[in-house]
Amino acid sequence: MTNEIKSVNGTGIPLMLDDIDTDRIIPARYLRCVTFDGLGDYAFEDDRQQDPRHPFNQSEFRGASVLVAGRNFGCGSSREHAPQSLMRWGIKAVIAESFAEIFFGNCCSLGVAAVTASRDDLDRLAAAVEAAPPLNIVVCLESLTATAGDLSLSVEMPSSAREALVSGExxxxxxxxxxxxxxxxxxxxxxxxxxxxx
Amino acid sequence: MSDRRNLFNKVWNLHDVRTLPNDQTQLFIGLHLIHEVTSPQAFEILRDRNLKVAYPNQTVATVDHIVPTSDQSRPFQDGLAEKMMSAIERNCDEFGVKLLNLKDGRQGIVHVVGPEQGLTQPGMTIVCGDSHTSTHGAFGAIAIGIGTSNVAQVLATQTMFLSRPKVRRVVVNGNLAPGVYAKDVILYIIQKLGVQGGVGYAYEYAGTTFDAMSMEERMTVCNMSIEGGARCGYINPDEKTVEYLRGRPSVPTGDEFERAAAWWLTLASGDDAEFDDQVVYNAADIEPTVTWGITPAQSVGVSQPLPNVADCDAGEQTLIKEALDFMGLAEGEPVKGTPIDVAFIGSCTNSRMSDLREAARIVEGHKVADSVKAIVVPGSQLVRQQAMQEGLHEVFETAGFEWREAGCSMCLAMNPDKLQGREVCASSSNRNFKGRQGSPTGRTLLMSPAMVAAAAIEGRVADIREFAGATV
Structure with a gap:
């Protein structure tokens, strides 16, 4: 099937903050729309405006497709606009310490691979991505691993969500x-x- | 493995159409509530696939997030908001969904309208493209927030896939002290269990504190379950639930109501019900609570100081520093006395009659501080009408509050009601996230409506228990 997502292969972008809520991912004023078109331009808009060093402002991370994130990523509002904006910015996989449930479900609906890893592994991965961008990361949903350079870590995903992506269903x-x-x-x-x- | 005798598992099993080998349940949804923000793309999915709304009688729409609370004349001044209004009007008309629109008289925040109309009933599965759908759990329903793709799925099939969560019983026993409200109870629970503590769980709120609460207070508690990470929170139905629903427009009458009531009461978790986890708190430990940070768990009792960073868990220190920096607050300082610029009474958490009555009781005979802009936004047109019949609008207006039309308003600021710059808002809403109230640098202090009222008058965070002239 053409919808099979067995792995995601692309450069990484690190955002190791905890409790990143969906209002921060896409501020509510950008929800005044009847389609999801164009939301990619506003991912983390307010955080980016207030912090020139925000990873989504850095040219070396432009074109990244694997977001490396902290604990409880995507908490708060149920707005699917949040994963839509990340997806339209270019994100195809998020590796986080944990996810809020509605955000995780929305990622599943969109075919965005949302996998978890240990904090230590994520800190190592984020440090590697920051040290030498652009760093390619391969998230393999069949072997449940993420590899970047010499770094290899195991990732987890509930089996129902993983099987759906891998089988394309x-x-x-x-x-x-x-x-x-x-x-x-x-x-x-x-x-x-x-x-x-x- | 959960015992089936808790309410959650009884209701879940009743709606299990089929469970797939991968443990995903295709769950039948009894009530689907929709609004203008998360539904337009869902209707587009239906159009793209040439699908109809499968069971239009199980879906009810209203408008709340983007509606202006002052000038509601059409077209709205905000062209984007007008486009969203037109879209839901067209979609509901074309797909045969009942819309409680602005001129209907029953419009309001979807989580206020559902219970008010008696649409929300015990034993139902209820979904809405809004995370505060957990509110409806106050009636002993499984009520969860969903994304737009799910909205399309439920429109087209009246079902969705879900994995059965575990159930944690959150017990609070004892009487609440004067000046302590349902809002303080849920802020306290979130402070104790954290914003992620409920991930993977439904919360059953049980114990004498919840038994003693009115249905409106129970809604305030269940509403903020999602702020603690629990997608769903509920309270077992009892005689208060039955009496709240009796006579409401969407509830059956006569013998059918009696059959309904009898069935509702059977759903409650029995004394021997089993849970995957349980925590127990004492109501006596809860004081009026105020958030000081950028997550709803970052709160303290109003008599307490903000935390010292060095005293906190190492893993929390980065987030606490980020919060203190954003809020412009210093560690170790008292929260009481923090100056405010705006006072907001409203939102699906606290915009019902009991909230407005209590706030009005506090402000009566006082004036809003000169430096404060204060607004009251009733949760629905019916709440607004009832409040006006009781003269509450005059109490608020005399004190210097603006009395507005019904909607979500400054809880998430999708309409013209927004903070400006770094304003600090004492707010009865549910989220203190960065930028939540419409200004990217705006700051939110969550508290009960009575505490917002007191802060509006003092111009700073006040302890309702010491507030001049108020007998709490």
Missing amino acids: WDYLGQLLSASCAIREHITTVPYLNAFSA
């Missing part, structure tokens, strides 16, 4: 639709849809 809508008969039957068992007599 992350079009969840198609799979949900395939159960439409079962859904119709299921409705007859839900008390509040059957006058509380079911």
Whole structure:
């Protein structure tokens, strides 16, 4: 299948801060839109304006596709605009210590590989990326490893999400639709849809 | 393995259409709430694939995030906001979804409107493209926030894939001291468990403190579950739940209501219910709580000083320094007395009648400090109307607050209500993230509506328990 995502191969960008919320990834004023087009231009807009040294401002990280991040990445608002803006900026994989759940689910919907690694490994990886950009990183979802130069670390991902990407079956809508008969039957068992007599 | 006798697992099992070998459950969704910000792209997905809304009666729309709270004449002055309004109007019309629009009389913040209309009921699965959907858990529902791709999936199939979370019972026992509110309880819980503590869990809030709370207070608690990382939080239904819902527009009547009520009460976790984890707190340990940083866990009791960086866990120090720098606050200093520029009473956390009544009781007979801009934004048109019947708007306006139309407003500042520059806002909302209230450098101090009212009058963070003239 053409949608199979077995690995992501590209240069890295480090952002080792914790509790990065989705308001910071894409400020709410950019949600005034009816499509996701153009959101890539505004990824981390306010952080970038306030910090010239922000990684997303640095030319050596331009074109990166693997974001190296800290704990609880993507917390806060459910806005899918956040992973959309990262994806449209060029990010194809995020390696973080941990993710907020809604953000992780949104990444799965978009085919963005969101994997976790230990803090020590992430600190080493981020240091390597900062020391010698552009540094190529290969995130392999089959072997669950990330390699960059001589550095190799193991990464984790819930098996359901990993299998979906590797098999290319992350079009969840198609799979949900395939159960439409079962859904119709299921409705007859839900008390509040059957006058509380079911 | 969780025991099925807790509410979460009972309700989950009831909605399990099928569970795949990879442990993903295709979960039936009883109520889908939509709004103008996270739905337009979902309807586009339906159009692209030539799909319909599968069960339009299970979806209800309203508008809240971008609506102006002063001049609501159409077209809106903000052309982008107008475009979003037009999009949801067209989408609801074309796909047959009921829209509670501005002229309807029932419009408001989606998490205020759902319960108010009786759409939100115990035992349901409820989703919305908004993280504060956890609010609806106050009724003993599984209520979770979702992204736009999920919105499209639920529109097209009334189902979505989810992995069953674990369930943590968060117990708080005892009476809240005067001046301590539901908001303080949830800020305290988040302070204790952290902003990531709830990842992978649903929170069941249990104990005598929650038993004693009104439904509106329970909504405040469940609303901020997501700030603690828990996608869903709930409270077991009881007689208060039943009585709140009796007579609401979307609730059945007569014998059917009695059958509903009986069923709702059976859903509650039994005394022998098992949980994956449990924590226990004492209400007596909770004081009026104020955030000082850039995550909702960065809070202190109002009588307490800000932390000293060196005393904190090594792993937290970078974030604490970042927060203190951004906020312009010094470690070890008291939070009480911090000057404010703006006071905001509103949001899906605290914009209901009990919030407005309590805030009005505090401000009555006082004036907002000259240096403070203060606004009250009711959660819905019906809340606004009720408050005006009680004369609360006059209390607020006499004190110097602006009395606005219903919407999300300055909680996330997608409409014209924004902080300017580095203004500090005492806010009854739910997030103190950097830039959250519309100015990239704006600063937010989260607290209860009563504490916001007191701060507005004093011009600085005040302890409601010491506030002049207030009998709390």
